[in-house]
Amino acid sequence: MSISTSKNKQLTLTYDTNELSEETLLSLYKKLLLPRMIEEKMLLLLRQGKISKWFSGIGQEAIAIGVTAALAADEYILPMHRNLGVFTSRNIPLYRLFSQWQGKANGFTKGRDRSFHFGSQAYHLVGMISHLGPQLGIANGIALAHKLQDEAKVCAVFCGDGATSEGDFHEALNVASVWQLPVLFCIENNGYGLSTPTNEQFHCEHLADRGKGYNMESHIIDGNNIIEVYQKISELSASIRQHPRPVLVEFKTFRMRGHEEASGTKYVPQELMDAWALKDPVDNFRQFLLEEGILDVEADEQIQLTYKNLIQEHLQKTFAEPAITSTVAEELQDVFKKHLPINTPITKQTKNIRHVDAIAEGLYQAMEKHPSLVIMGQDIAEYGGVFKITEGFVEAFGKERVRNTPICESIIVSIAYGLAVKNTKAVVEMQFADFVSTGFNPIVNLLAKSHYRWGQAADVVIRMPCGAGVGAGPFHSQSNEAWFTKTPGLKVLYPAFPKDAKGLLIAAVNDPNPVMFFEHKALYRSIYQEVPTDYYELPIGKAGVLKEGDDVTIVTFGASVHWALDCLHELDTVSADLIDLRTLQPLDTATIYESVKKTGKVLILQEDSTFGSLSSEISALITENCFEHLDGPVRRVASLDTPIPFAKALEANYLPKERLKTVLKELLAY
Incomplete structure (x- = not known):
């Protein structure tokens, strides 16, 4: 172990326990110690060639531990790849984490993804994707579901200083503020985005200052001080549960290892490394507990021995697990969640309606059928959308379920996915199919891969008014279905007749998988057909x-x-x-x-x-x-x-x- 057992070390952090019980203080220490010991073991295994990659959170553990300890076990957390403490604090069996990192069957992704790129409904965790920004929107979606379901809960989402430069960060904060969503935005400002220092990433003094632009409460916390993190997040979480709103928190900390181990830290001045090493969150808190008599050397050594044995026991279980195997059939069947279409009887009653009316009727009946279904898009509420498909929907279903959005396609798609995590269906209207380009990333990298990666269905329909022939020019006329037909995990529908449009749209909403639903604008008001008045499905995948x-x-x-x-x-x-x-x-x-x-x-x-x-x-x-x-x-x-x-x-x-x-x-x- 690298942790000293000396009582003579100088504390560089000040702890105000505010009368926290000794039991709580010892619990926080144990939660801090476990991920540190796991990391040190992983770094050893990496050098031995027994694991392939590692993203270290050494020096940042107090943030993950403090935030997780402050939240209830059934409140969602969306961590990053340096937040091992989130996973261990949620009491995930270590062998399952080790299996995940080695791509074995006891992991969470069946060997299909690595590191912390996974989620678990059992532990109320949603893992990251490498594009970083979309997870902020997912948190918004989960928080929106909390509000719609009248749940007094908070959702915490992590990002690094680098991700705050992404457009999704600003879109997420803006929507969360406009909709007053109970989200705790946690920025781990650890000094570098890979090798780029913060002074080359942004030109504000503190990242927390960005909250002002969104009229959002913000705070700066010493991210290495476990007591400060735990107490402040506990206070904020309790307040957010009572008065739902987003809060931005910047944790000042430092990354003591490379972006990942192969990167090294040669680009970091040694004096900076030395200064932050003195603020080690584990060493300092341990020394504080020793000085206060809450912990003694013998007890600490016993805790470390217990953890050492636990880690070794679970590692052996993972090493003994055979390499994962699969078949072509197994791989293909997990791309989509299995779904049995409904078999609804259709009466002979029909009415002659336009293509646009059939789509509106199908969507309206789907809203009636699924009381929690949410539709989102630009100008879709009182205005009824630019094509008037949702005209009258606000009066029928209310603005909570028929939601105007800011112009931010990317984060709205991610919000829809967050609703799906909370078992809530969502339909997103792209005002024009061309505009989907600004929401492309979460569609192809989040929605499409979700079920295959960790079994989470992305129950989202994206409506795509498309097509030429109406003199709309280069930015409002594309038929861009090929962008999505080549992306495994997406279903793509493109009806030509009103009857098909209604039945397939209802089928798309009922299907738990992500569906791109193309609606040709030139057909909206030019094509009529006798369409059943019933609520009915037509089979997806049948010409x-x-x-x-x-x-x-x-x-x-x-x-x-x-x-x-x-x-x-x-x-x-x-x-x-x-x-x-x-x-x-x-x-x-x-x-x-x-x-x-x-x-x-x-x-x-x-x-x-x-x-x-x-x-x-x-x-x-x-x-x-x-x-x-x-x-x-x-x-x-x-x-x-x-x-x-x-x-x-x-x-x-x-x-x-x-x-x-x-x-x-x-x-x-x-």
């Missing part, structure tokens, strides 16, 4: 066959379906199978292959530009699986590989509608 024929297979989706119908109406002698995919991920390859094997020729039509699109994947799949049945090349008809222009004539030239007939004739003549 529709709109026409049957023998000459050619046309595979398409969205607005392109209607272009294909127009073309076949004009070329009335062509006998075609017309497949409306409806679901782009998972893709109904069985229906495609069956048709192609029958007709021998296939044309894939889409609105998106050609290169790197869904049509490319479908073409490759057909070539790989139906090659011997093809009587001609697989043809693709798509928009030009340019941004979408504004002027009507340019937009018409961009879109593939007029080229479809020519290519179809060429294929039929092949």
Whole structure:
């Protein structure tokens, strides 16, 4: 052990116990000591090549311990990779932590992720992703659920000084302040973001000062003083439970090891290392307890021996555990949470409504069916959204469930995930599908990977008003489904008809997995259909066959379906199978292959530009699986590989509608 047993060391921290009991003080010391001893063992194993990587929190333990001890066991904490003390203080069995770090089955991610990139509902923990910022939004979502469910609880989320420069940090603080969410934002200011010192990261004296910009209460705490951390966070937590609001806390501390062990600390001036070494949180608190007679050397040695034996016992259990194995089937089945669609009877009662009305009706009925369902987006409340889909929703469901958001797509997606952690469904409206680019990170790195990584379903639907043909120009017209169809863990729906739109939107809300729901703007008020008035689902992953024929297979989706119908109406002698995919991920390859094997020729039509699109994947799949049945090349008809222009004539030239007939004739003549 590196911890001295001398009683002659000079204290550099001042402890005001405020009449805390000896039992509490000893408990805090033991909680501090355990992660330090685990870390020292891990550093030894790292040098021996028995573990692959380590992110050290030595010197920062008092923050994790103090915050966790101040919160109730059923209050969520979102830690970082230096917060080992959070996990040990929540009494996670050590062998499970060791197994997690070694990628074994007793860990929390089935070997699919490392370090502290995991969560556990059993211990009310949500682990980080390497992009850092989204976890601040997750905390907002959990806190929002606390408010909606009338729970007097606080949610604590950690970030480092480096992450405070991310946009998500500012978005999270802004929304938390506007919505007065019970979140404890904990900044561990440890001096460096990897090797970049704080004076090269921000130009304010204290990070806590940033709270002023959001009218948010903020505090600065000595992060190495366990008593100061514990008492202040206990006080703040009690206050937040009684008067829900966000509070920003900056913990001044220092990272005594490298960003990770391979990084080293050569970039840190030695005098700075020496100064902070004197403020070691474990050494100082131990010395204080010895001087106060609360702890003696013999008792301390016994505690250390007990922990040493405990660590060794659990390590041996982990070392004896076999390397994890899996199968292709097991890996694929964990990408999504299993879900059995509802089988609701549909009456014959219908009404002739527009595409936009069908979406609104499906969403309205979903809100009725799921009393806790929350929808969020810009201008969706009293205004009803720019396309008026949520018009009247506030009057029916209230502003708690129909929430206007600031312009901050990234953090709103993360908030939706936080609601899912609290078993609350969420629908997020992107005002235009183009704007999803500013929320791209949490969709593809948080929502999509969540269930595969640690079994947490991301029960979120993201509505995507998309498409050209309405003269909206380059920033409001994209059909950007290909951004998401290639991301494992996301379901992607793109209906072309009102009946499908309603049934698939309800199915998307009922499905516990993340769903991207594309709604073509040009279809909103131009396409009518008889739509059942019932609450009903249509199956996700099943294409529709709109026409049957023998000459050619046309595979398409969205607005392109209607272009294909127009073309076949004009070329009335062509006998075609017309497949409306409806679901782009998972893709109904069985229906495609069956048709192609029958007709021998296939044309894939889409609105998106050609290169790197869904049509490319479908073409490759057909070539790989139906090659011997093809009587001609697989043809693709798509928009030009340019941004979408504004002027009507340019937009018409961009879109593939007029080229479809020519290519179809060429294929039929092949």
